[in-house]
Amino acid sequence: MSLERDLVSPDAEGDEQAIESALRPKRLAEFIGQGRVREQLSLVLESALRRNRPPDHVLMSGSPGLGKTTLAMIIAAELAMPLRLTSGPALERAGDLAAILSTLSEGEVLFIDEIHRMARPAEEMLYLAMEDFRVDIVVGKGPGATAIPLEIAPFTLVGATTRAGLLPAPLRDRFGFVAHMDFYDVPELEQVLRRSARLLGLDLPDAGAHEIARRSRGTPRIANRLLRRVRDFAEVRVDGVITRDVASAALDLYEVDAEGLDRLDRAVLNALLRKFGGGPVGLSTLAVAVGEEPETVEVVAEPFLVRQGLIARTPRGRVATASAWTHLGLAPPPDAFGAAQPVLFDDPPSPA
Numbered sequence: 001m002s003l004e005r006d007l008v009s010p011d012a013e014g015d016e017q018a019i020e021s022a023l024r025p026k027r028l029a030e031f032i033g034q035g036r037v038r039e040q041l042s043l044v045l046e047s048a049l050r051r052n053r054p055p056d057h058v059l060m061s062g063s064p065g066l067g068k069t070t071l072a073m074i075i076a077a078e079l080a081m082p083l084r085l086t087s088g089p090a091l092e093r094a095g096d097l098a099a100i101l102s103t104l105s106e107g108e109v110l111f112i113d114e115i116h117r118m119a120r121p122a123e124e125m126l127y128l129a130m131e132d133f134r135v136d137i138v139v140g141k142g143p144g145a146t147a148i149p150l151e152i153a154p155f156t157l158v159g160a161t162t163r164a165g166l167l168p169a170p171l172r173d174r175f176g177f178v179a180h181m182d183f184y185d186v187p188e189l190e191q192v193l194r195r196s197a198r199l200l201g202l203d204l205p206d207a208g209a210h211e212i213a214r215r216s217r218g219t220p221r222i223a224n225r226l227l228r229r230v231r232d233f234a235e236v237r238v239d240g241v242i243t244r245d246v247a248s249a250a251l252d253l254y255e256v257d258a259e260g261l262d263r264l265d266r267a268v269l270n271a272l273l274r275k276f277g278g279g280p281v282g283l284s285t286l287a288v289a290v291g292e293e294p295e296t297v298e299v300v301a302e303p304f305l306v307r308q309g310l311i312a313r314t315p316r317g318r319v320a321t322a323s324a325w326t327h328l329g330l331a332p333p334p335d336a337f338g339a340a341q342p343v344l345f346d347d348p349p350s351p352a
Ligand SMILES: Nc1ncnc2c1ncn2[C@@H]1O[C@H](COP(=O)(O)OP(=O)(O)OP(=O)(O)O)[C@@H](O)[C@H]1O
Pocket: 020, 021, 023, 024, 025, 030, 031, 032, 033, 062, 063, 064, 065, 066, 067, 068, 069, 070, 071, 162, 192, 220, 221, 222, 224
């Protein structure tokens, strides 16, 4: 992720992770924003608690840093059940998954992060487990192989993905509840920042919180990370108080611009405008131009740029909007995507 790469040195990373987990809300009531998801989820959990049954399986999709892992932990906490953590890439063989499933206790919450990256055989085993709380253990090889059905304890699967589109339909359909996490608005991020400042014992007046919030790319993780960088600046260069000017000077120093675009975002925009005349250009060509993996551009930079109305995805490729040109201080060409259409007639159209 671009911000992690830019702002965190390798040895500081352990520290940063410890702080990140200290800042995680532990209960649903502490979780800020995502109002609809929170309300729906609280109904799902409450009704499961009343029936004394594990709730439906939950899928969470959304950009990095929006709170998917946090919510998974909250689900387990609200149910007062243990949480088992694993991830798609760790489940290479069906046996890896079988080992986990067969040792779950009743009601346990199994969290599979990056669930879209699970290997096929494990995925197929998961279908049966989700539906019937059963796995088929295959013994032997070739024509003599037999499947031995094994009952497993009823559990709740919580899956997280940054790329819901890559999830096969049979898997997606087995989740009873799908939570789409959206970017946070500025007031919500201000709330996240005020909470974090309180926990970290920082002096963050409202105007300072506002300045950081509006440059946080709609993402709590980035808000918290920028807060720590601004804190460093405030402690070393001034008296520690994070005023608007202090926040603004610190963020300029870290190359986070007024709209929150970071270096990767700007590199993508720059390439799109200066190398490809605003597009359309294919994702992989664009990724090569900025020296990144297509997945990084697609998952980390693009959703925010699209949401800011700076680029658009079209069937022919990525195109810059008129605002993108303006954002980089360039004049948009008359045919720029989203520019006011030129008037092609002198007379007003006659009423039909
Ligand atoms: N709603 C929220 N309220 C307060 N803090 C939040 C909220 N959501 C996320 N955070 C903060 O942001 C950080 C990142 O959240 P989290 O790790 O849950 O994101 P994620 O969606 O799992 O990201 P990834 O896709 O990279 O795994 C957490 O440490 C937490 O402190």
